[in-house]
Amino acid sequence: MILTENISKLYKLEGVEVHALRGINMTVAKGDFLSVIGPSGSGKSTLMNIIGCLDTPTAGCYLLNGHEVSSLSDNRLAEIRNQLIGFVFQSFNLLPRLSALENVELPLIYRGMGGRERQETALSALENVGLGDRIGHRPTQLSGGQQQRVAIARALVGNPPLILADEPTGNLDSTSGKEVMTLLQKLHSEGKTIVLITHDMDIAMQSQRYVRIHDGEIVEEKVVPS
Amino acid sequence: MILTENISKLYKLEGVEVHALRGINMTVAKGDFLSVIGPSGSGKSTLMNIIGCLDTPTAGCYLLNGHEVSSLSDNRLAEIRNQLIGFVFQSFNLLPRLSALENVELPLIYRGMGGRERQETALSALENVGLGDRIGHRPTQLSGGQQQRVAIARALVGNPPLILADEPTGNLDSTSGKEVMTLLQKLHSEGKTIVLITHDMDIAMQSQRYVRIHDGEIVEEKVVPS
Ligand SMILES: Nc1ncnc2c1ncn2[C@@H]1O[C@H](COP(=O)(O)OP(=O)(O)OP(=O)(O)O)[C@@H](O)[C@H]1O
Numbered sequence: 001m002i003l004t005e006n007i008s009k010l011y012k013l014e015g016v017e018v019h020a021l022r023g024i025n026m027t028v029a030k031g032d033f034l035s036v037i038g039p040s041g042s043g044k045s046t047l048m049n050i051i052g053c054l055d056t057p058t059a060g061c062y063l064l065n066g067h068e069v070s071s072l073s074d075n076r077l078a079e080i081r082n083q084l085i086g087f088v089f090q091s092f093n094l095l096p097r098l099s100a101l102e103n104v105e106l107p108l109i110y111r112g113m114g115g116r117e118r119q120e121t122a123l124s125a126l127e128n129v130g131l132g133d134r135i136g137h138r139p140t141q142l143s144g145g146q147q148q149r150v151a152i153a154r155a156l157v158g159n160p161p162l163i164l165a166d167e168p169t170g171n172l173d174s175t176s177g178k179e180v181m182t183l184l185q186k187l188h189s190e191g192k193t194i195v196l197i198t199h200d201m202d203i204a205m206q207s208q209r210y211v212r213i214h215d216g217e218i219v220e221e222k223v224v225p226s
Numbered sequence: 227m228i229l230t231e232n233i234s235k236l237y238k239l240e241g242v243e244v245h246a247l248r249g250i251n252m253t254v255a256k257g258d259f260l261s262v263i264g265p266s267g268s269g270k271s272t273l274m275n276i277i278g279c280l281d282t283p284t285a286g287c288y289l290l291n292g293h294e295v296s297s298l299s300d301n302r303l304a305e306i307r308n309q310l311i312g313f314v315f316q317s318f319n320l321l322p323r324l325s326a327l328e329n330v331e332l333p334l335i336y337r338g339m340g341g342r343e344r345q346e347t348a349l350s351a352l353e354n355v356g357l358g359d360r361i362g363h364r365p366t367q368l369s370g371g372q373q374q375r376v377a378i379a380r381a382l383v384g385n386p387p388l389i390l391a392d393e394p395t396g397n398l399d400s401t402s403g404k405e406v407m408t409l410l411q412k413l414h415s416e417g418k419t420i421v422l423i424t425h426d427m428d429i430a431m432q433s434q435r436y437v438r439i440h441d442g443e444i445v446e447e448k449v450v451p452s
């Protein structure tokens with residue numbers, strides 16, 4: 001489903017060059033559950049943004065379901081993102097003026113789902129992350145972990161085949177974190193493909209396999225013993 | 227140093243009432259290192275904001291160094307915050323148009339520190355969290371864990387006697403997280419008072435004692451065995 005060939009990302013800031021990614025070769029088959037681990041600043045989110053078609057590499061090529069992504073128009077990319085990918089961002093990216101329910105409804109609006117079905121589907125997604133009693137709250141009226149769970153509900157509500165989750169349990173206590181992992185494992189058993197960034201080795205051990213990134217390069221790949 | 231008596235916080239949203247805090251009684255002596263643990267949504271950040279003089283309780287009273295905080299003017303409160311408290315926010319709250327260095331210089335500007343000394347002090351604070359090579363980057367040009375470390379450097383740069391840290395290691399890999407805890411323990415051994423919110427029991431075990439919050443109430447208090 002995902003194939004990256006020699007992906008590099010270079011940032012240039014007033015004379016300083018940051019090689020955020022250097023020649024990443026990565027394959028994710030349909031139905032895989034892969035974790036990406038590595039130190040702070042090693043390039044995990046940068047890699048995720050490229051895989052999620054939110055950013056373009058400086059070099060190398062990225063095939064998503066066989067399509068060479070760099071050859072697609074912006075409209076086609078946005079369409080692919082909406083249909084194929086559910087994204088949990090490291091800093092949530094919720095819309096501050098919308099309620100939790102309205103934030104979760106957004107992906108369904110893009111898919112043209114009608115009002116009533118949309119509200120029920122969004123409500124059910126919020127209940128699945130334990131926030132059925134917070135649907136009217138806006139992001140500033142929610143705790144950090146609650147905002148994170150709204151972001152998770154929004155990523156999953158459209159039932160996307162590919163889920164990209166950047167640190168989805170960073171702000172959660174161990175019980176809420178377990179509930180999120182149980183939810184992801186259930187989706188995996190239903191055939192979804194999941195790529196998860198995490199700092200937590202306990203979390204990585206609940207996926208199928210992991211790659212370790214260091215200074216923009218993949219330095220290790222391991223299958224998680226079942 | 228901190229004494230709360232029966233602190234309560236009630237949010238009212240269109241007919242729904244959220245009792246975020248219910249009768250919190252808490253004492254923190256000068257030089258203590260206390261952790262606050264509890265599930266997502268239990269009231270930890272709300273408590274921290276009240277202790278940090280950023281929010282007012284709906285009921286109850288809060289004494290900081292013997293002053294009844296609710297009787298102080300806004301100016302006096304801001305003055306106290308700048309002189310006494312270093313705050314690491316759960317969502318960092320960095321100024322997006324300032325560089326990492328400029329963000330860390332802010333508390334020193336409020337203290338009237340001159341330009342040259344200010345830059346050197348801020349640079350040293352950033353080096354202490356491993357970001358000496360990122361000082362010119364703006365928040366959007368930093369990774370999640372790097373933004374968190376800038377927030378930590380900013381909280382510590384003015385050498386405040388009271389440090390309030392809300393999930394300071396949530397976005398950090400275990401090595402960067404250890405470096406931050408080593409830094410906090412060094413400050414504690416120098417006489418600083420530290421209150422730390424964390425979901426991570428490993429982190430709480432590195433402080434002196436912890437209180438557990440559940441649904442807005444303190445349900446457990448324990449000294450960490452040395
Ligand atoms: N827009 C940008 N301009 C310049 N440098 C950038 C930019 N965005 C990211 N970087 C740098 O690229 C490197 C990789 O960043 P990235 O966000 O991918 O790290 P990460 O592995 O997700 O880290 P964390 O675990 O802290 O979230 C970092 O060193 C960061 O400073």
Ligand SMILES: Nc1ncnc2c1ncn2[C@@H]1O[C@H](COP(=O)(O)OP(=O)(O)OP(=O)(O)O)[C@@H](O)[C@H]1O
Pocket residue numbers: 134137140141142143144145146171173237238239244245246264265266267268269270271272273316
């Ligand atoms: N402005 C607000 N209006 C209404 N309810 C609020 C507001 N701010 C917070 N809350 C509610 O108060 C409760 C406590 O929030 P708080 O942010 O203190 O939790 P927390 O323990 O820090 O959680 P986390 O571990 O997820 O960060 C939550 O249930 C939240 O929904």
Ligand SMILES: [Mg+2]
Pocket residue numbers: 044045046090166369370371
């Ligand atoms: Mg990241």
Ligand SMILES: [Mg+2]
Pocket residue numbers: 143144145270271272316392
């Ligand atoms: Mg919080």
